[in-house]
Amino acid sequence: MKIALIGYGKMGKEIEKVARSRGHEIVCIIDINNQEDFESEAFKSADVAIEFTNPMVAYSNYMKAFKAGVKLVSGSTGWMAKHGEEIKKLCTEGGKTLFWSSNFSLGVTIFSAVNKYLAKIMNQFPNYDVTMSETHHIHKLDAPSGTAITLAEGILQNIDRKDKWVKGTFAAPDGSISGTNDCAPNELPIASIREGEVFGLHTIRYESDVDSITLTHDAKSRGGFVLGAVLAAEYTAQHEGFLGMSDLFPFLND
Ligand SMILES: NC(=O)C1=CN([C@@H]2O[C@H](COP(=O)(O)OP(=O)(O)OC[C@H]3O[C@@H](n4cnc5c(N)ncnc54)[C@H](OP(=O)(O)O)[C@@H]3O)[C@@H](O)[C@H]2O)C=CC1
Numbered sequence: 580m581k582i583a584l585i586g587y588g589k590m591g592k593e594i595e596k597v598a599r600s601r602g603h604e605i606v607c608i609i610d611i612n613n614q615e616d617f618e619s620e621a622f623k624s625a626d627v628a629i630e631f632t633n634p635m636v637a638y639s640n641y642m643k644a645f646k647a648g649v650k651l652v653s654g655s656t657g658w659m660a661k662h663g664e665e666i667k668k669l670c671t672e673g674g675k676t677l678f679w680s681s682n683f684s685l686g687v688t689i690f691s692a693v694n695k696y697l698a699k700i701m702n703q704f705p706n707y708d709v710t711m712s713e714t715h716h717i718h719k720l721d722a723p724s725g726t727a728i729t730l731a732e733g734i735l736q737n738i739d740r741k742d743k744w745v746k747g748t749f750a751a752p753d754g755s756i757s758g759t760n761d762c763a764p765n766e767l768p769i770a771s772i773r774e775g776e777v778f779g780l781h782t783i784r785y786e787s788d789v790d791s792i793t794l795t796h797d798a799k800s801r802g803g804f805v806l807g808a809v810l811a812a813e814y815t816a817q818h819e820g821f822l823g824m825s826d827l828f829p830f831l832n833d
């Protein structure tokens with residue numbers, strides 16, 4: 580399959596290696612300095628373009644790829660709140676194709692399914708309150724992470740007493756990070772921590788007066804995101820519309 584890359588940073592470079600190892604051809608690499616290549620024959624020849632850039636430029640990259648008639652896979656986060664509805668409509672009604680996920684790793688896809696199931700159970704147990712935290716490397720531009728927002732949406736859809744997520748603070752057990760979650764009962768706080776080169780650590784914590792239940796996903800490298808993005812590209816070459824991990828792994832749907 581012919582793949583174009585949009586964004587040649589930490590993710591773009593690792594995706595190039597894995598895509599080549601799976602027998603795909605990289606026909607074009609677009610970074611910040613060669614935007615004119617969106618018009619090139621090489622870019623237009625791609626079966627799929629894989630986009631990993633940043634929250635500020637993702638939307639305009641999607642528009643350029645759509646104009647060139649190239650299907651997209653993207654993992655860029657932080658753009659959904661502003662442009663999500665428009666992009667979804669372009670895909671569901673306008674003939675464009677985007678496979679987007681806030682997290683392409685199989686582990687987080689499983690974690691998300693468990694999160695929704697646990698939230699359904701916790702809807703019946705109002706003595707537990709729920710909080711979330713996410714930790715990422717210091718280069719990350721958006722907070723909360725896209726994954727944390729997706730996980731929060733899974734909780735809000737299933738727990739009637741919660742109807743919005745808010746940015747929270749974090750009190751570590753050893754007291755190293757100060758602050759407490761000070762929010763209304765209908766709010767779900769998400770604390771964001773930026774530390775070293777952490778690949779992605781997400782924790783959901785339910786707490787009652789007598790105990791706590793925590794679910795954690797800890798990425799050991801970018802390997803899971805990278806393989807998931809290439810698998811999504813292979814799927815997208817054969818499908819159309821607004822696609823996501825629930826299309827790739829339908830057996831995880833509820
Ligand atoms: N969904 C998922 O599974 C995952 C999502 N992500 C998300 O993916 C995004 C990228 O992550 P990561 O690779 O770590 O980030 P990097 O900053 O390492 O890479 C982004 C690259 O995009 C380049 N870039 C900037 N503007 C443009 C533009 N207009 N067109 C093309 N390229 C551009 C940057 O160039 P320059 O440095 O010169 O600005 C940089 O090389 C982030 O939003 C992150 O949150 C990350 C990992 C997994």
Ligand SMILES: O=C(O)C1=N[C@H](C(=O)O)C[C@H](O)C1
Pocket residue numbers: 656681682715719723724725726727778779780
């Ligand atoms: O910026 C990152 O690195 C990551 N971003 C995604 C997010 O915002 O959830 C996914 C992953 O956690 C790594």
